[in-house]
Amino acid sequence: xxxFLYEISESWKIAASQMRSNLTRSTLTALGVIIGIxxxxxxxxxxxGIQTGFDKSMAVLxxxxxxxxxxxxxxxxxxxxxxDRKKIKTEYAEQLNRMIAATPNSNLIVAVPASSLLRSVKYxxxxxxxxxVLGTTSDYILTSTVDCKEGRFFNELESRDGSNVCVIGxxxxxxxxxxxxxxxxxxxxxxxQFRVLGVNSRQGTFLGLFSWDSMVVMPLPAFNKxxxxxxxxxxxxxxxxxxxxxxxxxxxxxxxxxVRGLPPEKKDDFSINEQxxxxxxxxxxxxxxxxxGLFITGLSLFVGAIGIMNITFVSVKERTKEIGTRKALGAxxxxxxxxxxxxxxxxxxxxxxxxxxxxxxxCLSIAAALPDFPIRFSVGLVITSMLVSVMTGLASGFAPAxxxxxxxxxxxxxxx
Amino acid sequence: xxxxxxxLDIRPHGAVVIEIENITKRYIMGQETVHALRGVSLRIHRxxxxxxxxxxxxxxxxxxxxxxxxxxxxxxxYFFNGKNVAEMNDDELAEIRNREIGFVFQTxxxxxxxxxxxNVELPLIYAGIDPETREExxxxxxxxxxxxxxxxxxxxELSGGQRQRxxxxxxxxxNPSIILADEPTGNLDSKTGGEIMALMxxxxxxxxxxxxxTHEADIAHHARRTVHLRDxxxxxxxxxxxxxxxxxISSP
Numbered sequence: 001x002x003x004f005l006y007e008i009s010e011s012w013k014i015a016a017s018q019m020r021s022n023l024t025r026s027t028l029t030a031l032g033v034i035i036g037i038x039x040x041x042x043x044x045x046x047x048x049g050i051q052t053g054f055d056k057s058m059a060v061l062x063x064x065x066x067x068x069x070x071x072x073x074x075x076x077x078x079x080x081x082x083x084d085r086k087k088i089k090t091e092y093a094e095q096l097n098r099m100i101a102a103t104p105n106s107n108l109i110v111a112v113p114a115s116s117l118l119r120s121v122k123y124x125x126x127x128x129x130x131x132x133v134l135g136t137t138s139d140y141i142l143t144s145t146v147d148c149k150e151g152r153f154f155n156e157l158e159s160r161d162g163s164n165v166c167v168i169g170x171x172x173x174x175x176x177x178x179x180x181x182x183x184x185x186x187x188x189x190x191x192x193q194f195r196v197l198g199v200n201s202r203q204g205t206f207l208g209l210f211s212w213d214s215m216v217v218m219p220l221p222a223f224n225k226x227x228x229x230x231x232x233x234x235x236x237x238x239x240x241x242x243x244x245x246x247x248x249x250x251x252x253x254x255x256x257x258x259v260r261g262l263p264p265e266k267k268d269d270f271s272i273n274e275q276x277x278x279x280x281x282x283x284x285x286x287x288x289x290x291x292x293g294l295f296i297t298g299l300s301l302f303v304g305a306i307g308i309m310n311i312t313f314v315s316v317k318e319r320t321k322e323i324g325t326r327k328a329l330g331a332x333x334x335x336x337x338x339x340x341x342x343x344x345x346x347x348x349x350x351x352x353x354x355x356x357x358x359x360x361x362x363c364l365s366i367a368a369a370l371p372d373f374p375i376r377f378s379v380g381l382v383i384t385s386m387l388v389s390v391m392t393g394l395a396s397g398f399a400p401a402x403x404x405x406x407x408x409x410x411x412x413x414x415x416x
Numbered sequence: 417x418x419x420x421x422x423x424l425d426i427r428p429h430g431a432v433v434i435e436i437e438n439i440t441k442r443y444i445m446g447q448e449t450v451h452a453l454r455g456v457s458l459r460i461h462r463x464x465x466x467x468x469x470x471x472x473x474x475x476x477x478x479x480x481x482x483x484x485x486x487x488x489x490x491x492x493x494y495f496f497n498g499k500n501v502a503e504m505n506d507d508e509l510a511e512i513r514n515r516e517i518g519f520v521f522q523t524x525x526x527x528x529x530x531x532x533x534x535n536v537e538l539p540l541i542y543a544g545i546d547p548e549t550r551e552e553x554x555x556x557x558x559x560x561x562x563x564x565x566x567x568x569x570x571x572x573e574l575s576g577g578q579r580q581r582x583x584x585x586x587x588x589x590x591n592p593s594i595i596l597a598d599e600p601t602g603n604l605d606s607k608t609g610g611e612i613m614a615l616m617x618x619x620x621x622x623x624x625x626x627x628x629x630t631h632e633a634d635i636a637h638h639a640r641r642t643v644h645l646r647d648x649x650x651x652x653x654x655x656x657x658x659x660x661x662x663x664x665i666s667s668p
Contacts, residue, residue: 002544002546003542003543003544004544006541006544006545006546006547007541007542010541017529017530021529321525322525322527324525325521325525325527326538326542327486327510327513328484328486328513328519328525329513329514329519329538329539329542329586330510330511330513330514330515330539330542330543331510331542332506332507332510332511332542333506333507333510334507335542408487409486409487410481410486410487413486413521413525
């Protein structure tokens with residue numbers, strides 16, 4: 001055991017001195033690994049970033065909220081079966097709430113209607129266009145992860161009265177009120193004045209498609225008064241226990257069939273969705289991007305590994321006599337095998353470390369230049385890429401190291 | 417002198433270190449089979465100084481590889497300190513080479529980028545000796561060959577004779593049963609070669625067992641016993657007349 005340790009430490013010393021004395025060659029060989037590791041780790045950070053962004057987007061939807069919509073969220077192959085469905089009406093929410101209240105031990109807490117469309121919002125000279133205007137009830141805050149950065153959400157009274165009040169998203173506030181507080185100000189939407197009650201804190205985008213921050217939320221009666229035509233509606237239902245999602249969905253399906261008055265032989269003419277539906281649609285896409293990306297970048301690491309293998313073969317060849325001498329002095333097969341494995345691993349590890357540093361710096365500069373670009377550097381990634389480097393070293397060094405360990409000492413000693 | 421025979425041998429000697437019986441070695445070179453050794457028997461005792469001579473193609477190098485446990489015979493028996501070497505695997509042979517044999521090569525075979533001290537330490541690393549002891553033993557061996565002041569020098573900073581001394585120190589450091597020197601003066605001028613042979617003589621007088629492989633008769637003359645090989649067979653095995661000093665060192 002002690003001998004094994006001494007042999008290993010000796011091998012590391014040899015590896016270090018080999019790298020020093022063949023500096024150019026080692027650098028060029030390591031460059032292949034550096035490029036490979038940079039490519040793989042950058043791909044890894046991008047995949048990480050996409051995953052994080054995805055999870056964040058999903059979190060905004062809420063894992064304890066289910067959505068009643070006309071169309072299912074998951075991709076469908078038979079769209080024609082859905083196109084004749086009736087629209088979801090905001091009144092369903094009230095009916096649902098009455099039924100929920102009448103059901104003992106209901107898995108559902110509250111149903112919240114939501115109607116929306118895109119409009120421009122103005123204040124003085126400033127205008128923000130393509131703003132997602134949403135009409136809902138004061139219960140909306142129960143189904144949403146949004147909180148107010150400033151001011152407050154509208155209360156039940158304002159919700160029922162349909163006062164001309166609203167809560168604006170972070171980007172809307174930023175665009176219309178660059179230098180002042182929006183709370184208490186009157187903004188114009190479709191020529192109607194709405195008093196700003198609060199500003200939401202920053203939410204980010206949903207899968208990079210649209211921003212939760214360019215949103216204006218107002219009481220449903222007010223929304224219906226001015227915008228009801230052309231709006232899209234859905235009903236969101238908060239559930240009691242997210243571990244009983246399936247039961248909650250079944251219960252809600254039953255309630256919705258009662259609302260729609262569907263006879264038992266008819267199919268559902270609405271869809272019950274939760275964030276899982278998005279995941280099951282998007283996960284295969286995400287995974288195939290990840291696999292393709294890692295495969296392509298992995299190829300560059302593979303090329304780097306071939307470089308290492310090649311240089312280790314050269315090293316074995318030109319040090320044949322040294323191998324013979326070492327064997328004559330008592331080095332066993334294992335010793336020689338280890339020596340060359342450690343040399344190739346040291347080279348890969350060095351390349352990996354440099355590559356990791358380079359990709360870390362690149363991540364920092366990308367993050368500085370493009371704050372929204374999904375890129376994530378993690379400890380797991382560091383460990384993984386170091387492991388990948390070591391594995392690369394071992395894999396690419398094995399064939400030459402094996403051939404070195406099998407050399408016949410007599411032939412090796414005679415080699416010139 | 418008489419031919420080798422235990423009952424008649426009056427010379428003082430220790431235990432048998434090497435005993436080979438009728439060993440042969442065949443190589444397949446392309447289409448033909450080369451019989452490098454055709455049945456060689458030899459017994460070498462502790463504290464012998466033996467030269468193995470012969471022209472090229474005589475099987476001299478093959479015998480040396482065999483004695484040095486670098487190679488195993490095709491047939492025949494080889495006992496090293498009573499252990500049957502002929503049946504050992506690669507790693508067991510490496511162990512024997514490490515502990516029992518000190519090699520001195522014609523081309524020195526030092527690691528070019530390592531200091532004298534590190535070169536001499538090498539066999540001790542393979543023997544699993546801890547770093548402090550290793551350094552101490554290597555330093556002592558270097559002092560023994562008169563290179564106490566060259567421990568930090570690399571081979572390219574040393575003269576040919578000094579390099580061979582480092583190699584001899586490396587061969588000595590593990591206190592092996594035999595020192596196997598293959599043309600130790602082949603790459604040196606005659607003056608330096610003489611110095612190296614004087615060092616060998618000194619080691620012999622300290623009680624080391626030395627096997628010298630050479631084709632030069634004047635180098636072989638330093639040995640007390642000369643084995644001539646020809647065509648894979650022992651042609652002659654002669655002892656030099658005893659010197660007075662030979663009695664003094666080997667008495668029990």
